[in-house]
Amino acid sequence: xxxxxxxxxxxxxxxxxxxxxxxxxxxxxxxxxxxxxxxxxxxxxxxxxxxxxxxxxxxxxxxxxxxxxxxxxxxxxxxxxxxxxxxxxxxxx
Numbered sequence: 001x002x003x004x005x006x007x008x009x010x011x012x013x014x015x016x017x018x019x020x021x022x023x024x025x026x027x028x029x030x031x032x033x034x035x036x037x038x039x040x041x042x043x044x045x046x047x048x049x050x051x052x053x054x055x056x057x058x059x060x061x062x063x064x065x066x067x068x069x070x071x072x073x074x075x076x077x078x079x080x081x082x083x084x085x086x087x088x089x090x091x092x093x
Contacts, residue, residue, distance in 0.1 A: 004014070007034035012085045016040070019055040019070070027059060037073065037086040047083055048075050054085060 009032040017025045017039060030038040038056070048054050052075050058068035073085035 007036040009034045009039075015059040017057045017059060018042075018045070018048075019057075021052065021054075031082065035087075037076070037084060039079075039084050040082045042082040047078055050075055050078060053088070056085065 008063045014029055014030045015027055016030060016031070016038075018028050019025045023046075026045045028040050028042050028043075028045060031041050040056070053072050054073050054075060056073055057070045060068070062068050072088040074088055075083050076086045077084035
């Protein structure tokens with residue numbers, strides 16, 4: 001199986017808030033991260049359905065003290081310990 005990723009993945013464990021439709025946000029952690037997406041480890045959290053839209057935000061303020069942005073993402077893969085999400089660009093207004 002070939003690796004079709006456009007962006008290199010970096011192993012990085014960061015706490016993020018996961019927002020799914022109709023659910024309270026859950027604090028989960030990343031296993032890896034790239035410019036195009038992330039793998040989210042979901043222990044004790046229901047896996048959002050494949051193809052569903054979610055939102056993620058880094059827990060806490062960023063380096064300059066500003067709040068982290070809420071990022072739109074699409075669930076593209078399920079695994080026994082979590083989900084892979086692809087970040088979605090918002091359409092231009």
